[in-house]
Amino acid sequence: MQLYSEHYVTQKAERFVNKIWCLDNSFGENLIENKLVLPNGCFNLAIVSGNAIEVHTSKNKYQxxxxxxxxxxxxxxxxxxxxxxxxxxxxxxxxxxxxxxxxYDLSNFSDSIIKIDAEELPFKIDIESEIETLLKMINLYFDDLAALNPNKNIIEKICEIIRINEEEISVLDISKTLKSSQRLLQIKFKTATGLTIKNYIQILKFRKSVDQMVNADLEKMTLTEIALYNKYFDQSHFIKKFKDVTKTTPKMFDPDLYFLSQKR
Incomplete structure:
Protein backbone atom coordinates (compact mmCIF):
# COMPACT_ATOMS: atom_id res chain seq x y z
CA MET A 1 0.00 0.00 0.00
CA GLN A 2 1.41 3.39 -1.05
CA LEU A 3 1.71 5.80 1.89
CA TYR A 4 1.24 9.01 -0.13
CA SER A 5 -1.12 9.38 -3.08
CA GLU A 6 -2.80 12.25 -4.94
CA HIS A 7 -6.22 12.41 -6.57
CA TYR A 8 -7.65 15.13 -8.80
CA VAL A 9 -11.05 16.73 -9.18
CA THR A 10 -12.85 17.91 -12.33
CA GLN A 11 -11.70 20.99 -14.21
CA LYS A 12 -14.62 23.04 -12.86
CA ALA A 13 -14.10 21.91 -9.26
CA GLU A 14 -10.37 22.60 -9.60
CA ARG A 15 -11.20 26.30 -9.40
CA PHE A 16 -11.68 25.73 -5.65
CA VAL A 17 -9.99 22.38 -4.88
CA ASN A 18 -6.33 21.94 -5.73
CA LYS A 19 -6.32 18.17 -5.13
CA ILE A 20 -7.13 15.44 -2.63
CA TRP A 21 -4.18 13.65 -1.07
CA CYS A 22 -4.01 10.62 1.19
CA LEU A 23 -1.63 9.43 3.88
CA ASP A 24 -2.52 5.77 4.23
CA ASN A 25 -1.04 3.75 7.08
CA SER A 26 -4.29 1.81 7.54
CA PHE A 27 -2.58 -1.55 7.01
CA GLY A 28 0.65 -0.57 8.71
CA GLU A 29 1.88 -2.07 11.96
CA ASN A 30 4.43 0.64 12.73
CA LEU A 31 4.37 4.32 13.61
CA ILE A 32 5.49 6.53 10.71
CA GLU A 33 7.54 9.28 12.31
CA ASN A 34 8.96 12.70 11.47
CA LYS A 35 7.51 13.20 8.02
CA LEU A 36 7.31 16.84 6.94
CA VAL A 37 4.93 19.05 4.98
CA LEU A 38 5.81 22.48 3.55
CA PRO A 39 3.49 25.50 3.37
CA ASN A 40 1.76 25.83 0.01
CA GLY A 41 -0.76 28.68 0.24
CA CYS A 42 -3.73 26.30 0.65
CA PHE A 43 -6.21 25.34 3.34
CA ASN A 44 -6.66 21.66 4.17
CA LEU A 45 -9.62 19.67 5.41
CA ALA A 46 -8.27 16.50 7.04
CA ILE A 47 -10.44 13.40 7.48
CA VAL A 48 -8.83 11.04 10.00
CA SER A 49 -10.00 7.44 10.26
CA GLY A 50 -8.55 4.71 12.49
CA ASN A 51 -6.25 5.65 15.33
CA ALA A 52 -4.64 9.10 15.14
CA ILE A 53 -2.15 11.43 13.54
CA GLU A 54 0.06 13.84 15.48
CA VAL A 55 0.87 17.17 13.86
CA HIS A 56 3.37 19.76 15.07
CA THR A 57 2.95 23.28 13.66
CA SER A 58 5.07 26.31 14.54
CA LYS A 59 2.45 27.21 17.18
CA ASN A 60 1.28 23.95 18.74
CA LYS A 61 1.16 20.15 18.82
CA TYR A 62 -2.13 18.51 17.77
CA GLN A 63 -3.29 14.98 18.52
CA TYR A 104 -15.83 33.02 8.49
CA ASP A 105 -13.23 35.50 9.75
CA LEU A 106 -9.78 33.88 9.61
CA SER A 107 -7.72 37.03 10.19
CA ASN A 108 -6.07 35.63 13.36
CA PHE A 109 -6.02 31.99 12.31
CA SER A 110 -2.81 30.56 10.86
CA ASP A 111 -0.47 27.66 11.67
CA SER A 112 -3.41 26.13 13.56
CA ILE A 113 -5.82 23.18 13.41
CA ILE A 114 -9.35 22.84 14.80
CA LYS A 115 -11.66 19.84 15.00
CA ILE A 116 -15.04 20.45 13.40
CA ASP A 117 -18.37 18.67 13.20
CA ALA A 118 -19.30 17.16 9.83
CA GLU A 119 -22.62 19.04 10.05
CA GLU A 120 -20.75 22.37 9.87
CA LEU A 121 -19.64 21.59 6.32
CA PRO A 122 -21.72 22.65 3.31
CA PHE A 123 -21.19 19.19 1.79
CA LYS A 124 -21.59 15.74 3.31
CA ILE A 125 -18.55 13.74 4.44
CA ASP A 126 -18.47 10.20 5.75
CA ILE A 127 -15.22 9.42 7.56
CA GLU A 128 -15.25 5.88 6.19
CA SER A 129 -15.87 6.88 2.54
CA GLU A 130 -13.51 5.53 -0.11
CA ILE A 131 -11.67 8.09 -2.23
CA GLU A 132 -13.91 7.47 -5.27
CA THR A 133 -17.03 8.32 -3.25
CA LEU A 134 -15.39 11.41 -1.76
CA LEU A 135 -14.25 12.60 -5.19
CA LYS A 136 -17.75 12.22 -6.60
CA MET A 137 -19.25 14.26 -3.76
CA ILE A 138 -16.58 16.97 -3.97
CA ASN A 139 -16.93 17.24 -7.74
CA LEU A 140 -20.72 17.59 -7.56
CA TYR A 141 -20.63 20.26 -4.87
CA PHE A 142 -17.85 22.38 -6.34
CA ASP A 143 -19.03 22.04 -9.94
CA ASP A 144 -22.30 23.58 -8.69
CA LEU A 145 -20.48 26.25 -6.68
CA ALA A 146 -18.52 27.27 -9.79
CA ALA A 147 -21.76 27.50 -11.79
CA LEU A 148 -23.40 29.64 -9.09
CA ASN A 149 -20.35 31.96 -8.92
CA PRO A 150 -19.20 32.53 -12.50
CA ASN A 151 -17.40 35.76 -11.53
CA LYS A 152 -14.24 35.79 -9.43
CA ASN A 153 -14.44 37.69 -6.14
CA ILE A 154 -11.74 40.06 -4.94
CA ILE A 155 -9.70 37.38 -3.07
CA GLU A 156 -9.63 35.06 -6.06
CA LYS A 157 -8.61 37.98 -8.29
CA ILE A 158 -5.72 38.89 -5.96
CA CYS A 159 -4.46 35.29 -5.95
CA GLU A 160 -4.79 35.02 -9.72
CA ILE A 161 -2.77 38.20 -10.28
CA ILE A 162 -0.02 36.87 -8.00
CA ARG A 163 0.03 33.41 -9.59
CA ILE A 164 0.20 34.51 -13.23
CA ASN A 165 2.65 37.37 -12.76
CA GLU A 166 6.14 36.49 -13.92
CA GLU A 167 7.77 39.38 -12.08
CA GLU A 168 7.91 40.22 -8.38
CA ILE A 169 4.64 41.99 -7.62
CA SER A 170 3.77 44.34 -4.77
CA VAL A 171 0.51 45.12 -2.99
CA LEU A 172 0.66 48.53 -4.67
CA ASP A 173 0.81 46.87 -8.10
CA ILE A 174 -2.18 44.68 -7.21
CA SER A 175 -4.17 47.65 -5.91
CA LYS A 176 -3.57 49.54 -9.15
CA THR A 177 -4.66 46.56 -11.23
CA LEU A 178 -7.85 46.13 -9.20
CA LYS A 179 -8.43 49.88 -8.76
CA SER A 180 -8.80 49.49 -5.01
CA SER A 181 -6.97 50.81 -1.96
CA GLN A 182 -4.06 48.79 -0.57
CA ARG A 183 -5.52 48.92 2.94
CA LEU A 184 -8.90 47.56 1.86
CA LEU A 185 -7.27 44.71 -0.09
CA GLN A 186 -5.03 43.83 2.86
CA ILE A 187 -7.96 43.73 5.30
CA LYS A 188 -10.14 41.61 3.00
CA PHE A 189 -7.30 39.21 2.19
CA LYS A 190 -6.27 38.63 5.80
CA THR A 191 -9.87 38.16 6.90
CA ALA A 192 -10.38 35.49 4.25
CA THR A 193 -7.02 33.68 4.48
CA GLY A 194 -5.25 34.47 7.76
CA LEU A 195 -2.26 35.69 5.72
CA THR A 196 -1.12 39.07 4.54
CA ILE A 197 -0.83 39.43 0.79
CA LYS A 198 2.96 39.64 1.20
CA ASN A 199 2.95 36.38 3.22
CA TYR A 200 1.03 34.66 0.45
CA ILE A 201 3.41 35.93 -2.23
CA GLN A 202 6.41 34.71 -0.25
CA ILE A 203 4.90 31.25 0.35
CA LEU A 204 4.16 30.74 -3.35
CA LYS A 205 7.62 31.94 -4.29
CA PHE A 206 9.21 29.59 -1.75
CA ARG A 207 7.22 26.54 -2.92
CA LYS A 208 8.02 27.25 -6.55
CA SER A 209 11.70 27.42 -5.65
CA VAL A 210 11.60 24.13 -3.71
CA ASP A 211 9.77 22.35 -6.54
CA GLN A 212 12.39 23.59 -9.01
CA MET A 213 15.20 22.57 -6.69
CA VAL A 214 13.79 19.06 -6.21
CA ASN A 215 12.86 18.45 -9.85
CA ALA A 216 15.70 20.25 -11.63
CA ASP A 217 19.06 18.80 -12.48
CA LEU A 218 21.16 20.90 -10.10
CA GLU A 219 24.20 20.37 -12.28
CA LYS A 220 22.36 22.36 -14.96
CA MET A 221 20.45 24.76 -12.67
CA THR A 222 22.40 26.19 -9.74
CA LEU A 223 20.96 27.53 -6.50
CA THR A 224 21.86 31.01 -7.69
CA GLU A 225 19.85 30.51 -10.88
CA ILE A 226 16.88 29.18 -8.91
CA ALA A 227 17.12 32.13 -6.51
CA LEU A 228 17.29 34.74 -9.25
CA TYR A 229 14.59 33.05 -11.35
CA ASN A 230 12.22 33.28 -8.39
CA LYS A 231 13.09 36.91 -7.68
CA TYR A 232 15.25 36.49 -4.59
CA PHE A 233 17.99 39.11 -4.38
CA ASP A 234 20.75 36.51 -4.57
CA GLN A 235 21.66 33.01 -3.41
CA SER A 236 22.26 34.17 0.18
CA HIS A 237 18.79 35.71 0.35
CA PHE A 238 17.25 32.46 -0.93
CA ILE A 239 19.19 30.35 1.58
CA LYS A 240 18.10 32.61 4.47
CA LYS A 241 14.42 32.37 3.49
CA PHE A 242 14.79 28.63 2.96
CA LYS A 243 16.20 28.17 6.46
CA ASP A 244 13.42 30.33 7.96
CA VAL A 245 10.83 27.78 6.75
CA THR A 246 12.66 24.44 6.78
CA LYS A 247 15.32 25.04 9.47
CA THR A 248 17.92 23.60 7.11
CA THR A 249 19.88 24.73 4.07
CA PRO A 250 19.03 23.86 0.45
CA LYS A 251 22.10 21.62 0.23
CA MET A 252 21.07 19.70 3.37
CA PHE A 253 17.42 19.43 2.26
CA ASP A 254 16.27 15.81 1.97
CA PRO A 255 13.13 15.48 -0.21
CA ASP A 256 12.53 11.95 1.12
CA LEU A 257 11.59 13.41 4.51
CA TYR A 258 8.78 15.46 2.96
CA PHE A 259 5.38 14.87 1.42
CA LEU A 260 5.91 16.81 -1.82
CA SER A 261 3.47 17.27 -4.68
CA GLN A 262 3.71 14.73 -7.44
CA LYS A 263 4.47 16.01 -10.96
CA ARG A 264 1.31 15.99 -13.07
Missing part, protein backbone atom coordinates in the same frame (compact mmCIF):
# COMPACT_ATOMS: atom_id res chain seq x y z
CA UNK A 64 -5.83 14.35 15.76
CA UNK A 65 -7.96 11.33 16.63
CA UNK A 66 -10.67 10.02 14.31
CA UNK A 67 -12.71 12.95 13.01
CA UNK A 68 -12.64 15.95 10.70
CA UNK A 69 -10.19 18.82 11.10
CA UNK A 70 -9.80 22.21 9.46
CA UNK A 71 -6.15 23.16 8.93
CA UNK A 72 -5.36 26.83 8.46
CA UNK A 73 -2.72 28.35 6.23
CA UNK A 74 0.75 27.24 7.34
CA UNK A 75 3.77 29.55 7.23
CA UNK A 76 6.44 27.04 8.32
CA UNK A 77 7.09 23.35 7.86
CA UNK A 78 4.80 20.93 9.69
CA UNK A 79 5.94 17.66 11.29
CA UNK A 80 3.65 14.63 11.03
CA UNK A 81 3.58 11.29 12.91
CA UNK A 82 1.03 8.72 11.68
CA UNK A 83 -0.04 5.92 14.01
CA UNK A 84 -0.57 2.36 12.73
CA UNK A 85 -4.06 1.54 11.38
CA UNK A 86 -4.61 5.21 10.47
CA UNK A 87 -5.64 6.85 7.23
CA UNK A 88 -5.78 10.59 6.60
CA UNK A 89 -7.57 11.96 3.55
CA UNK A 90 -6.89 15.64 2.92
CA UNK A 91 -8.92 17.96 0.72
CA UNK A 92 -6.62 20.81 -0.31
CA UNK A 93 -8.49 24.05 -0.98
CA UNK A 94 -7.19 27.12 -2.77
CA UNK A 95 -6.64 30.22 -0.65
CA UNK A 96 -9.80 31.99 -1.84
CA UNK A 97 -12.24 29.21 -0.94
CA UNK A 98 -13.36 30.67 2.42
CA UNK A 99 -14.08 34.05 0.86
CA UNK A 100 -17.09 32.37 -0.77
CA UNK A 101 -18.42 31.72 2.74
CA UNK A 102 -18.14 35.23 4.26
CA UNK A 103 -19.36 34.29 7.75
Missing amino acids: MNEGIYFCSQMTNKVLVNIQPKTKVTIIQFHAWILSFFPK
Whole structure:
Protein backbone atom coordinates (compact mmCIF):
# COMPACT_ATOMS: atom_id res chain seq x y z
CA MET A 1 0.00 0.00 0.00
CA GLN A 2 1.41 3.39 -1.05
CA LEU A 3 1.71 5.80 1.89
CA TYR A 4 1.24 9.01 -0.13
CA SER A 5 -1.12 9.38 -3.08
CA GLU A 6 -2.80 12.25 -4.94
CA HIS A 7 -6.22 12.41 -6.57
CA TYR A 8 -7.65 15.13 -8.80
CA VAL A 9 -11.05 16.73 -9.18
CA THR A 10 -12.85 17.91 -12.33
CA GLN A 11 -11.70 20.99 -14.21
CA LYS A 12 -14.62 23.04 -12.86
CA ALA A 13 -14.10 21.91 -9.26
CA GLU A 14 -10.37 22.60 -9.60
CA ARG A 15 -11.20 26.30 -9.40
CA PHE A 16 -11.68 25.73 -5.65
CA VAL A 17 -9.99 22.38 -4.88
CA ASN A 18 -6.33 21.94 -5.73
CA LYS A 19 -6.32 18.17 -5.13
CA ILE A 20 -7.13 15.44 -2.63
CA TRP A 21 -4.18 13.65 -1.07
CA CYS A 22 -4.01 10.62 1.19
CA LEU A 23 -1.63 9.43 3.88
CA ASP A 24 -2.52 5.77 4.23
CA ASN A 25 -1.04 3.75 7.08
CA SER A 26 -4.29 1.81 7.54
CA PHE A 27 -2.58 -1.55 7.01
CA GLY A 28 0.65 -0.57 8.71
CA GLU A 29 1.88 -2.07 11.96
CA ASN A 30 4.43 0.64 12.73
CA LEU A 31 4.37 4.32 13.61
CA ILE A 32 5.49 6.53 10.71
CA GLU A 33 7.54 9.28 12.31
CA ASN A 34 8.96 12.70 11.47
CA LYS A 35 7.51 13.20 8.02
CA LEU A 36 7.31 16.84 6.94
CA VAL A 37 4.93 19.05 4.98
CA LEU A 38 5.81 22.48 3.55
CA PRO A 39 3.49 25.50 3.37
CA ASN A 40 1.76 25.83 0.01
CA GLY A 41 -0.76 28.68 0.24
CA CYS A 42 -3.73 26.30 0.65
CA PHE A 43 -6.21 25.34 3.34
CA ASN A 44 -6.66 21.66 4.17
CA LEU A 45 -9.62 19.67 5.41
CA ALA A 46 -8.27 16.50 7.04
CA ILE A 47 -10.44 13.40 7.48
CA VAL A 48 -8.83 11.04 10.00
CA SER A 49 -10.00 7.44 10.26
CA GLY A 50 -8.55 4.71 12.49
CA ASN A 51 -6.25 5.65 15.33
CA ALA A 52 -4.64 9.10 15.14
CA ILE A 53 -2.15 11.43 13.54
CA GLU A 54 0.06 13.84 15.48
CA VAL A 55 0.87 17.17 13.86
CA HIS A 56 3.37 19.76 15.07
CA THR A 57 2.95 23.28 13.66
CA SER A 58 5.07 26.31 14.54
CA LYS A 59 2.45 27.21 17.18
CA ASN A 60 1.28 23.95 18.74
CA LYS A 61 1.16 20.15 18.82
CA TYR A 62 -2.13 18.51 17.77
CA GLN A 63 -3.29 14.98 18.52
CA MET A 64 -5.83 14.35 15.76
CA ASN A 65 -7.96 11.33 16.63
CA GLU A 66 -10.67 10.02 14.31
CA GLY A 67 -12.71 12.95 13.01
CA ILE A 68 -12.64 15.95 10.70
CA TYR A 69 -10.19 18.82 11.10
CA PHE A 70 -9.80 22.21 9.46
CA CYS A 71 -6.15 23.16 8.93
CA SER A 72 -5.36 26.83 8.46
CA GLN A 73 -2.72 28.35 6.23
CA MET A 74 0.75 27.24 7.34
CA THR A 75 3.77 29.55 7.23
CA ASN A 76 6.44 27.04 8.32
CA LYS A 77 7.09 23.35 7.86
CA VAL A 78 4.80 20.93 9.69
CA LEU A 79 5.94 17.66 11.29
CA VAL A 80 3.65 14.63 11.03
CA ASN A 81 3.58 11.29 12.91
CA ILE A 82 1.03 8.72 11.68
CA GLN A 83 -0.04 5.92 14.01
CA PRO A 84 -0.57 2.36 12.73
CA LYS A 85 -4.06 1.54 11.38
CA THR A 86 -4.61 5.21 10.47
CA LYS A 87 -5.64 6.85 7.23
CA VAL A 88 -5.78 10.59 6.60
CA THR A 89 -7.57 11.96 3.55
CA ILE A 90 -6.89 15.64 2.92
CA ILE A 91 -8.92 17.96 0.72
CA GLN A 92 -6.62 20.81 -0.31
CA PHE A 93 -8.49 24.05 -0.98
CA HIS A 94 -7.19 27.12 -2.77
CA ALA A 95 -6.64 30.22 -0.65
CA TRP A 96 -9.80 31.99 -1.84
CA ILE A 97 -12.24 29.21 -0.94
CA LEU A 98 -13.36 30.67 2.42
CA SER A 99 -14.08 34.05 0.86
CA PHE A 100 -17.09 32.37 -0.77
CA PHE A 101 -18.42 31.72 2.74
CA PRO A 102 -18.14 35.23 4.26
CA LYS A 103 -19.36 34.29 7.75
CA TYR A 104 -15.83 33.02 8.49
CA ASP A 105 -13.23 35.50 9.75
CA LEU A 106 -9.78 33.88 9.61
CA SER A 107 -7.72 37.03 10.19
CA ASN A 108 -6.07 35.63 13.36
CA PHE A 109 -6.02 31.99 12.31
CA SER A 110 -2.81 30.56 10.86
CA ASP A 111 -0.47 27.66 11.67
CA SER A 112 -3.41 26.13 13.56
CA ILE A 113 -5.82 23.18 13.41
CA ILE A 114 -9.35 22.84 14.80
CA LYS A 115 -11.66 19.84 15.00
CA ILE A 116 -15.04 20.45 13.40
CA ASP A 117 -18.37 18.67 13.20
CA ALA A 118 -19.30 17.16 9.83
CA GLU A 119 -22.62 19.04 10.05
CA GLU A 120 -20.75 22.37 9.87
CA LEU A 121 -19.64 21.59 6.32
CA PRO A 122 -21.72 22.65 3.31
CA PHE A 123 -21.19 19.19 1.79
CA LYS A 124 -21.59 15.74 3.31
CA ILE A 125 -18.55 13.74 4.44
CA ASP A 126 -18.47 10.20 5.75
CA ILE A 127 -15.22 9.42 7.56
CA GLU A 128 -15.25 5.88 6.19
CA SER A 129 -15.87 6.88 2.54
CA GLU A 130 -13.51 5.53 -0.11
CA ILE A 131 -11.67 8.09 -2.23
CA GLU A 132 -13.91 7.47 -5.27
CA THR A 133 -17.03 8.32 -3.25
CA LEU A 134 -15.39 11.41 -1.76
CA LEU A 135 -14.25 12.60 -5.19
CA LYS A 136 -17.75 12.22 -6.60
CA MET A 137 -19.25 14.26 -3.76
CA ILE A 138 -16.58 16.97 -3.97
CA ASN A 139 -16.93 17.24 -7.74
CA LEU A 140 -20.72 17.59 -7.56
CA TYR A 141 -20.63 20.26 -4.87
CA PHE A 142 -17.85 22.38 -6.34
CA ASP A 143 -19.03 22.04 -9.94
CA ASP A 144 -22.30 23.58 -8.69
CA LEU A 145 -20.48 26.25 -6.68
CA ALA A 146 -18.52 27.27 -9.79
CA ALA A 147 -21.76 27.50 -11.79
CA LEU A 148 -23.40 29.64 -9.09
CA ASN A 149 -20.35 31.96 -8.92
CA PRO A 150 -19.20 32.53 -12.50
CA ASN A 151 -17.40 35.76 -11.53
CA LYS A 152 -14.24 35.79 -9.43
CA ASN A 153 -14.44 37.69 -6.14
CA ILE A 154 -11.74 40.06 -4.94
CA ILE A 155 -9.70 37.38 -3.07
CA GLU A 156 -9.63 35.06 -6.06
CA LYS A 157 -8.61 37.98 -8.29
CA ILE A 158 -5.72 38.89 -5.96
CA CYS A 159 -4.46 35.29 -5.95
CA GLU A 160 -4.79 35.02 -9.72
CA ILE A 161 -2.77 38.20 -10.28
CA ILE A 162 -0.02 36.87 -8.00
CA ARG A 163 0.03 33.41 -9.59
CA ILE A 164 0.20 34.51 -13.23
CA ASN A 165 2.65 37.37 -12.76
CA GLU A 166 6.14 36.49 -13.92
CA GLU A 167 7.77 39.38 -12.08
CA GLU A 168 7.91 40.22 -8.38
CA ILE A 169 4.64 41.99 -7.62
CA SER A 170 3.77 44.34 -4.77
CA VAL A 171 0.51 45.12 -2.99
CA LEU A 172 0.66 48.53 -4.67
CA ASP A 173 0.81 46.87 -8.10
CA ILE A 174 -2.18 44.68 -7.21
CA SER A 175 -4.17 47.65 -5.91
CA LYS A 176 -3.57 49.54 -9.15
CA THR A 177 -4.66 46.56 -11.23
CA LEU A 178 -7.85 46.13 -9.20
CA LYS A 179 -8.43 49.88 -8.76
CA SER A 180 -8.80 49.49 -5.01
CA SER A 181 -6.97 50.81 -1.96
CA GLN A 182 -4.06 48.79 -0.57
CA ARG A 183 -5.52 48.92 2.94
CA LEU A 184 -8.90 47.56 1.86
CA LEU A 185 -7.27 44.71 -0.09
CA GLN A 186 -5.03 43.83 2.86
CA ILE A 187 -7.96 43.73 5.30
CA LYS A 188 -10.14 41.61 3.00
CA PHE A 189 -7.30 39.21 2.19
CA LYS A 190 -6.27 38.63 5.80
CA THR A 191 -9.87 38.16 6.90
CA ALA A 192 -10.38 35.49 4.25
CA THR A 193 -7.02 33.68 4.48
CA GLY A 194 -5.25 34.47 7.76
CA LEU A 195 -2.26 35.69 5.72
CA THR A 196 -1.12 39.07 4.54
CA ILE A 197 -0.83 39.43 0.79
CA LYS A 198 2.96 39.64 1.20
CA ASN A 199 2.95 36.38 3.22
CA TYR A 200 1.03 34.66 0.45
CA ILE A 201 3.41 35.93 -2.23
CA GLN A 202 6.41 34.71 -0.25
CA ILE A 203 4.90 31.25 0.35
CA LEU A 204 4.16 30.74 -3.35
CA LYS A 205 7.62 31.94 -4.29
CA PHE A 206 9.21 29.59 -1.75
CA ARG A 207 7.22 26.54 -2.92
CA LYS A 208 8.02 27.25 -6.55
CA SER A 209 11.70 27.42 -5.65
CA VAL A 210 11.60 24.13 -3.71
CA ASP A 211 9.77 22.35 -6.54
CA GLN A 212 12.39 23.59 -9.01
CA MET A 213 15.20 22.57 -6.69
CA VAL A 214 13.79 19.06 -6.21
CA ASN A 215 12.86 18.45 -9.85
CA ALA A 216 15.70 20.25 -11.63
CA ASP A 217 19.06 18.80 -12.48
CA LEU A 218 21.16 20.90 -10.10
CA GLU A 219 24.20 20.37 -12.28
CA LYS A 220 22.36 22.36 -14.96
CA MET A 221 20.45 24.76 -12.67
CA THR A 222 22.40 26.19 -9.74
CA LEU A 223 20.96 27.53 -6.50
CA THR A 224 21.86 31.01 -7.69
CA GLU A 225 19.85 30.51 -10.88
CA ILE A 226 16.88 29.18 -8.91
CA ALA A 227 17.12 32.13 -6.51
CA LEU A 228 17.29 34.74 -9.25
CA TYR A 229 14.59 33.05 -11.35
CA ASN A 230 12.22 33.28 -8.39
CA LYS A 231 13.09 36.91 -7.68
CA TYR A 232 15.25 36.49 -4.59
CA PHE A 233 17.99 39.11 -4.38
CA ASP A 234 20.75 36.51 -4.57
CA GLN A 235 21.66 33.01 -3.41
CA SER A 236 22.26 34.17 0.18
CA HIS A 237 18.79 35.71 0.35
CA PHE A 238 17.25 32.46 -0.93
CA ILE A 239 19.19 30.35 1.58
CA LYS A 240 18.10 32.61 4.47
CA LYS A 241 14.42 32.37 3.49
CA PHE A 242 14.79 28.63 2.96
CA LYS A 243 16.20 28.17 6.46
CA ASP A 244 13.42 30.33 7.96
CA VAL A 245 10.83 27.78 6.75
CA THR A 246 12.66 24.44 6.78
CA LYS A 247 15.32 25.04 9.47
CA THR A 248 17.92 23.60 7.11
CA THR A 249 19.88 24.73 4.07
CA PRO A 250 19.03 23.86 0.45
CA LYS A 251 22.10 21.62 0.23
CA MET A 252 21.07 19.70 3.37
CA PHE A 253 17.42 19.43 2.26
CA ASP A 254 16.27 15.81 1.97
CA PRO A 255 13.13 15.48 -0.21
CA ASP A 256 12.53 11.95 1.12
CA LEU A 257 11.59 13.41 4.51
CA TYR A 258 8.78 15.46 2.96
CA PHE A 259 5.38 14.87 1.42
CA LEU A 260 5.91 16.81 -1.82
CA SER A 261 3.47 17.27 -4.68
CA GLN A 262 3.71 14.73 -7.44
CA LYS A 263 4.47 16.01 -10.96
CA ARG A 264 1.31 15.99 -13.07
